[in-house]
Amino acid sequence: MNPTLDANSPAETPSEKTLIQVRGLSKSFGSTVVWNDVNLDVYKGETLAVIGRSGCGKSVLLKHFNALLTPTSGDVLVDGVNIFELDYVGLRQIRQRFGILFQGGALFDSISTYENIAFPLRVFTTLSDAEIRDRVMEALERVSLAHAAERSTAELSGGMRKRVGLARAIILNPEVLMYDEPTSGLDPQTSDEINDLIVALSESLNVTSIVITHDMHSVLKIADRVVFLHDQALHWMGTVEQLKQSNDGPLRDFVRASEYSLA
Amino acid sequence: MRFTLFHEFGLYGTLLYQAMRSSLESTPYRMNLFQEFVKIGYESIPIILLTGVFTGAVMTIQTAYQLGNAFIASSIIGSIVTQSLLIELSAVISSLVLAGKVGARIATELGTMRVSEQIDALESMGLNSVSFLVVPRILAGMLMFPVLYVVAAATGLTGGLLTGVLTDTLPAFEFMKGARMFFFPWDVLFGMIKSIVFGFIITSISCYKGYYATGGAEGVGQSTTQATVLSCMYILVADFVLASLLL
Numbered sequence: 447m448n449p450t451l452d453a454n455s456p457a458e459t460p461s462e463k464t465l466i467q468v469r470g471l472s473k474s475f476g477s478t479v480v481w482n483d484v485n486l487d488v489y490k491g492e493t494l495a496v497i498g499r500s501g502c503g504k505s506v507l508l509k510h511f512n513a514l515l516t517p518t519s520g521d522v523l524v525d526g527v528n529i530f531e532l533d534y535v536g537l538r539q540i541r542q543r544f545g546i547l548f549q550g551g552a553l554f555d556s557i558s559t560y561e562n563i564a565f566p567l568r569v570f571t572t573l574s575d576a577e578i579r580d581r582v583m584e585a586l587e588r589v590s591l592a593h594a595a596e597r598s599t600a601e602l603s604g605g606m607r608k609r610v611g612l613a614r615a616i617i618l619n620p621e622v623l624m625y626d627e628p629t630s631g632l633d634p635q636t637s638d639e640i641n642d643l644i645v646a647l648s649e650s651l652n653v654t655s656i657v658i659t660h661d662m663h664s665v666l667k668i669a670d671r672v673v674f675l676h677d678q679a680l681h682w683m684g685t686v687e688q689l690k691q692s693n694d695g696p697l698r699d700f701v702r703a704s705e706y707s708l709a
Numbered sequence: 710m711r712f713t714l715f716h717e718f719g720l721y722g723t724l725l726y727q728a729m730r731s732s733l734e735s736t737p738y739r740m741n742l743f744q745e746f747v748k749i750g751y752e753s754i755p756i757i758l759l760t761g762v763f764t765g766a767v768m769t770i771q772t773a774y775q776l777g778n779a780f781i782a783s784s785i786i787g788s789i790v791t792q793s794l795l796i797e798l799s800a801v802i803s804s805l806v807l808a809g810k811v812g813a814r815i816a817t818e819l820g821t822m823r824v825s826e827q828i829d830a831l832e833s834m835g836l837n838s839v840s841f842l843v844v845p846r847i848l849a850g851m852l853m854f855p856v857l858y859v860v861a862a863a864t865g866l867t868g869g870l871l872t873g874v875l876t877d878t879l880p881a882f883e884f885m886k887g888a889r890m891f892f893f894p895w896d897v898l899f900g901m902i903k904s905i906v907f908g909f910i911i912t913s914i915s916c917y918k919g920y921y922a923t924g925g926a927e928g929v930g931q932s933t934t935q936a937t938v939l940s941c942m943y944i945l946v947a948d949f950v951l952a953s954l955l956l
Contacts, residue, residue, distance in 0.1 A: 514829050538835035546833045552826040566834050618834070 463489045465622065465654055466511060471520035473506055480506050484520070484680045486673060488622075493648055493655040495665045498675035499700065504658040505549070505626050507675070511656065512544045512624070513537055542570070545615030545653075546624045551607035553599040553614075559586075560595040563614045570618065585613040588650075589643060605636035612643065616651060623647065625657045629664050641667045662704045665689075674700065721917045724839065728847060728916075731840035738841050745849030749811050749912075750856055757857050760806050761864030764798050765790065766872040768865070773878040786879050787887025790869045795896040796956075799862040801948055804854065804907035808940035812915040815846055816936035819919025820929035828920070843916045847909065854908030855901040862900065899955055906947050911940045 466488035473480040480503035488494050488511075496504050509515040510522055513529045521528045529540050553562050563582045567573055573581070586592045589609040594602065602610060608628060615623060628644065629637035641664050648655050648668075659665060665672060665686070672689050674682040676696045684692065692698070768790045776786060819842060822828050831838045866888065873879030918936035922928050 509829070512833055514832055534837065541833055541835040544833065546830070548826040548830060550825055552830040554827055554830075555821075555825075569834070569836060614830075 463491075465490045465525065467521075467523040467526075468510075469521045469523065471507075471510060471522065472518045473503065473510070473515070474518045479678050481675060481678045481680070486680060486683065488654060488656060490654055491652065492670040493644070493657065493668050494671050494673060495657045495659060495669035496673045496675065497660055497662075497665060497700065500660065502675045503678075504660075504675055508546075508624055508626055508656065508658050511622075512541050512546070542618055543620055544622045544624060545618065545620035547608060547611045547615050547626060547628055549626045549630060551599075551611035553602075553607060553610055555599050557599075558595075559591070559597050559599055559602065559610050562599060562610060563617055566614065566618050581617060582613075585617050586610075588616070588647070589613045605632050605640065608632070608640060609643065612647070616647065619651070620653065622654045622656065623651075625655065625659075627658055627660075629659065629661045634663075637661065637664065644668050660704065662701055676700070720921060721913075724843065724917050724920060725913060727839045728843045728913075731837050732844045732848070738845060741841060741845040742849060745845045746853060748814070749807075749846075749849045750853035753807060753810060753853075753857055754860060756806060756810060757803050757861050758864050760803050761799065761861040762868035764802050764861075765794060765865035765868030765870075768793055768798065769869040769872045769878065769884075770876065773873070782887075783879050784883045784887035784890065786873070787869075787884035788891040789887075790884075791866060791888040792891055792896060794862055794865040794869070795892075795900050797948075799865050800858050800900045800903040800907065801944065803857055803861040804904065804911065804944050805941055807854070807857070807907075808911050808937055808944065811850065812911045812936050812940045813933050815912060815915035816919040816922075816933040817929060819843075819916060820922030820932045823920060823922045824925055824929060839920075843920060846916055847912045850908035850912030851905050852908075854904040854911075858900055858904035859897075862897070899951075902955070903948065903951055906951060907944050910943045910947060914940050914943065 464487045466486075468484055468486040468488075471484040471486075472482045484507065496507060498504050506515060510517055511524075513522070513532075516530060521530060523529070524540055524543070527536075527540070529537065532540065553559075554565065557565070560582055563585055564578050567578045567581060571578075583592060583595065586595055589612050591606060591609050591613065594606060594610070599607065599610070612628075623644075625644065628640050632640065644655065644657065644664075645668050647653065655668070657664065657668060669686050671685050672683065673680060674694075674697050676682070682692065682694050682697050689697070689701075769786065772786045772789045773783075776783075776789075819828075822842070828838050828842070831841060870881055870884045873884050874881050915936040918932040918939070919929075922932040924931070
């Protein structure tokens, strides 16, 4: 099924600004089809929100952007390179261009907050301990958690875990930041802080952001463009302005169900 | 059912292949290897001492009981206890105990890492999670189990000797005489070979079950149970195969 493309949507005009191209991507788990024939471009520097109902395969789609999952068919091209054809070294180079904030933070619970953030630096760089300390503290300050460096990850609240996860995601200076449900399970005030953080990081680090969410408040606050997954397909995509004016039935239903008024 | 079995063996084989390839490609992460030496080896010593002592003690009492009315030199009790411990019991019983301790720990650790996306986080950083998590555990298991076997055998013999003395069943010199009479270095080597194989079985099955765990806390629980049960089962099968081939 071809997605509804609102008039003048940037998705219609791929350009040299295209960073990620998704071509004919389909994914099934056994006999369960997640989605079929997804086509999508992600542009450098934009913030793309992927929305849809729970279980529609948003996180599954996200994990194809850096080949954490392999598709049933189709390709994902990063700067024109098909990531599913790369060997491990090539894939490692691509993966290190992406930072990802997982839904629950995915913090390593056997080590401290500080060590979680320092981990990629220890494994992939030859920085001295002092340099690592500087980089970690800088990342923690960006997420306003410098005071929690030595805490065990078990002592962190949900919002703090996400912020630590974010600090770890940016520590290797990625070009793309991917967020898997960054505000789920958080109170409205903390959600707002996370949204502000996403906007601030996008601007200060000049990164491309892909945000998986069903929080319409987040979408309207942080996104440049929106992709709507529905009925095992990419059903709609367009800018936030186009979303506000869209008369697409399933999209309007989804937005209405999230108790958010567009008008 | 048949498909599931093939699927399981296929996944297990794939994981082992990846582990072998990644261990050839890159040095396993040394810090993790050292940590596993400590967790599998050092931290298992108390339970191995306990298992060894009681196995030796029970063997002495039961052998003495079985031979009680026979017109056989009492030093034979020492021979039987020693050979049983070296060939069979020190390797098998300690491995069955370690399947619970080491196997359950590995399956739970990796399973929790899988369902909480920590393994995805490692991969997304560009790290080879098999090389980082699986290889050090299997290597440490294969290297530490023979050491633990030696500890189990030594404490088993000590337990057997002390039990003989303390229960007035067998004087120490008679036990030692019997132990020396039928001591063959090959028995120790055989026990060590068995413990290397058992170490591989426990760590690889537990890594496999944990690495591919699904379904949250319940899934991790199931993986841990399966890892322990399968490890015990394959230890017994491997024990039979090795005895048939090497004795």
